[in-house]
Amino acid sequence: MRSGEIRREKDLLKDDSAWADFLISKGALILASVIFFAAFFQLIAGFKDLEAQEQLEFLARDFKVVVDEAGAESFEREASEEFSYRFDENEIFRASPFGKNIEVLVSGEYVHLKAKYDEKSFSAVRPFAFRVLPFNESVLRESLHTEFGAEGCEDSPLTAELQEIKAFLQVSGAREVVLNAGENVSIKKELIYLKDSEGVSAFGCVLVYQ
Template identity: 30%
Template structure:
């Protein structure tokens, strides 16, 4: 019994002398500078770790968004070029062919159509947007001879240059291989048309008729305009 009492006195003495405990057994830090320093350092480290993690998550989300936007830009450019080429692939001799391309602005995409700069020239479809001072761009080559103007504009240009509209009833006098006509239209097509994504795009397949004498030849072109 005396031994038990002695053990209780030793435990009570240890509890009182422990620097982190009050006599009632609760931890305290009032008189221990090292404990306060450890606590502050641990909280600071936790805050810094949280900031680093949040920054990494934000950077990852931003990077993923940029990748998706670039992919969507590639798909959009390819879609426009495919629509133009599909008109060009229509069998010859079917006369004028007209199709309408509509921008799917109601589709749930990350990319904002209002930011886009889309253009069509005689050889390429190009689309791009500014991203924090950098220009993100995608391009697709066209498979058929393309002119970025309407049929009315085409006939006006031909008449001004060759005194004939290039229709079946008014063919252009040109020696084979008609390079004066093809080179003229190629130069005119170098100036791209910039597309308004809130408007439909008209794609037409037309023919320019040329004659080198008794024979009339047909040159096919794809017109893109709004």
């Protein structure tokens, strides 16, 4: 074989090797790009999930504050006028990715919001500062009358022991009640009267219902 042909063959082998190196480098670059963008989009999705969770936490906290404020002022001395709260009037609610798919559950101890977004479940719980009952005044008075023979209003005070009454209310309010986030939620502080040897006294609770 002549020297010129040998050189050409070596050059071809060198070119093939360089081309293979180029393809490997390009493949590695593409793979690295795929991994980078996958990680980037996963990071973005993580931020969106975090933002969605924070929005749900805000809504739960906002509702808790409103309920607590209903009972905070002169809590033991006087009842309050009924007022309404709407989740769907909150800007955070409207800006959240959940739409109207937020489930509101209220018990005597806490508010619990549940929602789904992008096939993921989110949850936020906030405890109330005051005694809460998830039903209206009619249900309250009827329950007290059934249990104690009196409605617990000013002209029909209860005569049972205070701790017995509070224990009954705790059990009565333990069940979670589902509220519609797209409708008015009524909030009202109510007084329960009881009579003992020292006279008539009262303690308060906050009613939350639709």
